Amino acid sequence: MCGRYILTATPEELQALFGYIDADAFPPRYNIAPxxxxxxxxxxxxxxxxxxxxxxxxxxxVEDPGAFPLMINARAETVLDKPAARHxxxxxxxxxxxxxxxxxxxxxxxxxxxxxxxxxxxxxxAFAGLxxxxxxxxxxxxxxxxxxxxxxxxxxxxIHDRMPVVVAAADFETWLTGTTEEAAAxxxxxxxxSFEPLPVSQRVNxxxxxxxxLIEPVPEDRDLFSSL
Numbered sequence: 001m002c003g004r005y006i007l008t009a010t011p012e013e014l015q016a017l018f019g020y021i022d023a024d025a026f027p028p029r030y031n032i033a034p035x036x037x038x039x040x041x042x043x044x045x046x047x048x049x050x051x052x053x054x055x056x057x058x059x060x061x062v063e064d065p066g067a068f069p070l071m072i073n074a075r076a077e078t079v080l081d082k083p084a085a086r087h088x089x090x091x092x093x094x095x096x097x098x099x100x101x102x103x104x105x106x107x108x109x110x111x112x113x114x115x116x117x118x119x120x121x122x123x124x125x126a127f128a129g130l131x132x133x134x135x136x137x138x139x140x141x142x143x144x145x146x147x148x149x150x151x152x153x154x155x156x157x158x159i160h161d162r163m164p165v166v167v168a169a170a171d172f173e174t175w176l177t178g179t180t181e182e183a184a185a186x187x188x189x190x191x192x193x194s195f196e197p198l199p200v201s202q203r204v205n206x207x208x209x210x211x212x213x214l215i216e217p218v219p220e221d222r223d224l225f226s227s228l
Contacts, residue, residue, distance in 0.1 A: 005101035076187035088130035
């Protein structure tokens with residue numbers, strides 16, 4: 001799964017990469033967590049547009065968003081079958097700009113070592129996302145999104161068995177505007193070597209912590225995982 005990620009690229013860098021026509025100012029984020037606003041790029045009214053939406057997809061048919069289970073991820077293997085995701089997969093796909101993500105490797109008992117997984121040479125990437133608009137009876141709206149996940153590639157697999165689907169820049173248009181079948185063909189693990197796993201501080205466990213120190217590598221606790 002993907003439950004925390006980072007976005008440190010500037011709005012100008014993202015606009016140049018993703019080619020959207022409107023840009024909002026936003027600060028770098030080092031610990032983006034579920035239910036918080038996240039940046040997405042979607043194709044609306046004939047153009048790519050930037051938006052801030054809630055992380056946690058709420059399908060349009062939900063009666064009470066507060067009672068609907070928090071859906072931060074959608075599995076690539078079932079995204080066309082699950083009622084909560086299949087309509088968005090057909091009609092409302094988006095790109096989720098990111099600079100990397102966090103994952104936790106489980107140790108003995110309840111112990112876990114957090115890792116920051118970033119492109120070896122830096123730069124922004126795009127996760128495959130789905131978005132929806134939920135409307136209440138009074139006309140209020142909630143725009144929300146989730147991240148599509150797939151099997152892990154080589155460097156992520158020792159840490160966790162799932163990871164976000166990464167959409168290459170050459171495939172942005174296909175993911176946003178292609179047919180459902182064309183988009184579904186992109187739901188695969190990224191090439192091996194796409195990420196560098198770095199052990200980081202346990203401070204990332206608390207969503208309230210959001211500072212550059214979270215992505216600084218720390219010595220891995222070898223004793224913690226000596227029995228694995």
